[in-house]
Every structure is written in C-alpha cells, then in structure tokens.
Amino acid sequence: MGFAIMSMTEAAASRVKAIVENAGPEAKGIRVGIKKGGCAGMEYTIDLVTDPNAKDDLIERDGAKVWVEPSAVLYLLGTEMGFESTTLRSGFTFTNPNQTSACGCGESVELKPADLAALAAKGNAVAPAH
Numbered sequence: 001m002g003f004a005i006m007s008m009t010e011a012a013a014s015r016v017k018a019i020v021e022n023a024g025p026e027a028k029g030i031r032v033g034i035k036k037g038g039c040a041g042m043e044y045t046i047d048l049v050t051d052p053n054a055k056d057d058l059i060e061r062d063g064a065k066v067w068v069e070p071s072a073v074l075y076l077l078g079t080e081m082g083f084e085s086t087t088l089r090s091g092f093t094f095t096n097p098n099q100t101s102a103c104g105c106g107e108s109v110e111l112k113p114a115d116l117a118a119l120a121a122k123g124n125a126v127a128p129a130h
Contacts, residue, residue: 004059005057005059005068005073005076005077005079006032006059006066006068006076006077006078006079006080006081007059007061007079007080007081008059008061008064008066008080008081008082009080009081009082009083010061010062011082011083011084012061012064012081012082012083012092013061013062013063013064014062014064014083015083015092016029016030016064016065016066017062017063017064019048020048020064020065023048026050027048027049027050028049028050028051028052028065029049029052029064029065029066029067030046030047030048030049030065030066030067031045031046031047031048031049031053031056031066031067031068031069032044032045032046032066032067032068032069032072032076032081033045033047033068033069033071033072034069034071034072034075034076042075044092044094045069046092049065049067052067053067053069055070056068056069056070057070057073066081074098075096075098076094076096076098077097077098078096078097078098079094079095079096079097079098080094080095081093081094082094082095
C-alpha cells in the first residue's frame, strides 16, 4: 500500500463526479499536473481522463477519481484539492505546502519539490491511500 499524493475535499469530489457525469460514458475522472507558465512560473493543469495512464497515481474519494501526473508528484505531495464557488469565480483550489509564492492574479504559483526527508521525519505526513 502506497501513500496518497494528495487529498480532495468533499466539494472537490462532488465537482469531479459532476464533470465526469456531464462528459459522457468515456470519461473516467480528471488528471492533475503542473506546467511551466504564468508570472510566478508554474500552473496547475486539469484534464479529462478517458483512458487512464498506468504511470499516474490515482486518488479516490466518494467515487471521484483523480489521476496525478508522475512529473507533478514531488510538487503536489501533501496538497489538498478543493472546489469553491463564489460570486466572482468557481474552480478547483490547491492548498499546497510546497507553494512558495503566487502571482497577484492567482493564476500561477511558484512551487518547490517536497522535502522527502522532512516528510519521513514527521512519520507518514502524507495519508495512506485507500
């Protein structure tokens, strides 16, 4: 049994399930990654998954499936994925302990790889996968 790279809130799980239901029978879940871009240097990516990649890590909650790209794992360790809807915006949120800064508009972030030695010293700081 491995460790969950990240967790998701009930609101995020509900939104993932709604996206999958609205996308049709081929949709299985979503895929989270990171890419270089934006003023702070990195942006989160979210894509629909119809054919899961065996190399991705799978996070599940209440039937919602989120795959994490291997290249993003070290940057997402310990992250909680949420979903919020306000009068100005709605979308997924990421509470990421590896984030060192964000741009003013909130569209991009600066991330550092997780400190694996510090996580190990805390003794399973990342929750076990289900």
